[in-house]
Amino acid sequence: MTSLIVRAATRLLVGLLLLFSIWMLLRGHNEPGGGFIGGLIGATGFILYAVAHGSKAAREALRLDPRSIAVGGLGLxxxxxxxxxxxxxxxxxxxxxxxxxxxxxxxxxxxxxxxxDLGVYLVVLGSVLALVFALEEEV
Amino acid sequence: MADDGTDRRFLGGPAGWISILLPFGLFLWFAQHIPAVAGGAVLRWDVEWIPSLGVTLGILLDGLSLSFALLISGIGALVTLYSASYLGGHPHYVRFVCYLMAFMTGMLGLVLSDNLLALFVFWEVTTVSSYLLIGFNADEAKSRRNALQALVVTGTGGLAFLAGIVLIGTAAGTFSISAIEGSLADHALYLPIFWLVIAGAFSKSAQFPLHFWLPNAMAAPTPVSAYLHSATMVKGGVYLLARMNPSLGGTDLWFWTLAIAGGFTAVFASVLAIRQTDIKQVLAYTTLMALGTLVLFIGVGTDYALEAAMAFLLVHSFYKAALFLMIGVVDHGTGTRDATVLRGLGRAMPVTMLAAMLAAASMAGLPPLFGFVGKEFLYKAALGAPAMIWVTGCIFAASVLMFVAAGIAAWRPFTGPLAETPVEPHEGPWPMLAGPVLLSVLGLAFGLMPDWAEALVAPAATAVAGRPVEVDLYLFKEVNAAFVLSLVTFATGFVLYLLHGRLRSGLARFKPRFDPGWDRLMDGVAAGAAGLTGLIQTGRLRRYIFVTFLALGLSTAVAVWRAGLSPEIPPLDDLEVKHWSVLTFILAGALLTAFTNSRMTAVAALGVVGIGVALVFIIFGAPDVAITQLLVEVLQVVLVAVAMLKLPYLNHEYVKTVRGWDLLLAISIGAMTTVILLAVQAAPLDLELTAFFEEASAPLAFGRNIVNVILVDFRALDTFGEIAVVAVAALGAYALLKGVRRPSP
Known part of the structure; x- marks a missing residue:
């Protein structure tokens, strides 16, 4: 799983994916994009990080519990x-x-x-990550 | 129970005296309306409750409801006073008081409501609070079982009653009792209404063959037996019959059903009463007798019969509540309620004896007590009733046995030589004596001054009859047939009392087997439910998904068939290469998914199908949907792949047995969807909404991407609902996954 190439590529890709997700969120009102898509892309970024460095590291990088992010997004x-x-x-x-x-x-x-839309973004990001992390930690 | 005898706080503390003052205050409030109601007035107050359903919380105070309300609040005050001492030191005393107050509220609502729907709600309140009170000693299995039995019997009857109410609303066009005009007897729905209301009333008032729950309900603490299962709740069914008499009564069906069920219950119950050795059980069965008598006379329905029934209602409530409370005092003072053990308590418990003797004399129908007045009128009404022989025979037999039961319950325990009891006999404290004494003295007072009772009996009988009824109660006027019948009753009763020991052992062989049958029925229901659950809830996800899609397919098929859709196959000539290639792509993915033997391949192939669909979206110009589809598809493959590591190995033998069915179902659903889509395409597409959004999006919502503007602005509330579902689903799945990881202890 943790081949050097993946880890090296991840460093670059995660940042790009997160930037891309926010760009998607912001352009959504006029061009294809929006909170839902943005949230999915953002989640992909963290999932990639989890694949490369393990979900514990990904959780630390996220700082907040994904469940809190989802609920916070709902509140927003x-x-x-x-x-x-x-x-x-x-x-x-x-x-x-x-x-x-x-x-x-x-x-x-x-x-x-x-x-x-930011709320939608956070709900999708948090929900997907909560599931993926939980599944991954299970094994 | 409070074996330590006394609660150190006065009358059980705040819970105690609040629960005593509340019914007492209500009693005074109701009492002040006696003159007006006696004068023929009908008082009512209306509060809108659910205007859209036409439910008005109308309070209707006529003779019938006032009589009941006075009994409920008056006996309620005495019973709560009694309870403060009887259960004062009990750890759950406050809970008990809450149940009791909830019951009282429900019962008052029941008799005061003018709206049938409101009446039903209160009816159920009494059912539920009765359940809680019977099962008050919840650590006894018998108590719980009997509470549940009462709940199931009366609850089922309540459901029937609800159905009856709905039909009454249809037939009469109103749910307001006072607005029902005339009789419903000629209405097409009369038969179902009749049987449904009868089912409700008979279950509540424990008429044969639904009587068996009432003696079992004596598992409740004594004040509850005195209050709910003798004086008030069980009369709810009688109240209902009385209340509906103007609308449903007067037919042959009404007369015969009530007369036969009521008469039979009265005689059957009084025979069983003699059989008992537990005095509380004796009283429980005589309560059944009283309920049967009331039903019988409401069924007879003549002026005299209704007058007699309403008088007997008061008579019975006085003496029976007094006797129940009395047996509680005896139980408390001696440690037993066994009629074969208790003897000669008179010297040790003089006040209890006085109350018991007076109440029992009223029960036996001896002059000059109110019971004598009541019985005289029962006889007089019976002699003038249709089917005179049946009615008179029933009431004579029941009265004779009542005389015997009164002797067993109150004469024998207090007279003769003192017998050994588990506890040294001693008199109860004053709060426990106040109720029995007051009620039994009232029985004497009303007997000497029957005119007092007229103020209630006359308007009550008028309300039940639906026409003015003249009432003239008297203790003694002349020697007539009824009086002679009374004398014969005393003589026969006295002889039977002397023989009652032999009677009891003779009857002991005769055992009606209702309870074992009931238990078998309940076991059957439980086994049936377990079997059905096992059939539906197999625990196999595959089976759940299969059934869900099968239901979807069948319901769609029915809808398509009924709509008579005619799909048109569009010309395939204008399909371009890109269309064909995407189609091939999707088909290949689908076939691979269906036929592969590896889970991993299946998941990946399913992803291929999803990506193919995303391509379709791109071709037809929906980039937002395409991006979303693509991302979801990728994430799904990742999620399933991760989850797969947890799954057990695929059982290839099992897959072989089910694959054919799955394939058949999948093809059916796919074909169905295709048919619908083609049919939709055949119809001209309505672009009105699209046009609106295209036009309004930029000026109103400052956005050019219609899809997103709809999601976050025009239909933001929908989106909010959706993300709430996403978040909650994720939290739920998270909890499940984490729960699996840590096996629960």
């Missing part, structure tokens, strides 16, 4: 939904903030939608 998504109430709209009504918007440029958009 709910928070984004509840935020819709603040200006008097309904549950899960998206709220937007365009930082530095001018007549021609809409600036940097921030929204509860992004928060929600």
């Amino acid at each position: 998504a709910l928070l984004a939904g509840v935020a819709g109430f603040l200006p008097g709209d309904g549950l899960f009504a998206g709220q937007w903030l365009f930082i530095g918007a001018t007549e021609t440029d809409k600036g940097t958009p921030l929204s509860t939608i992004l928060l929600f």
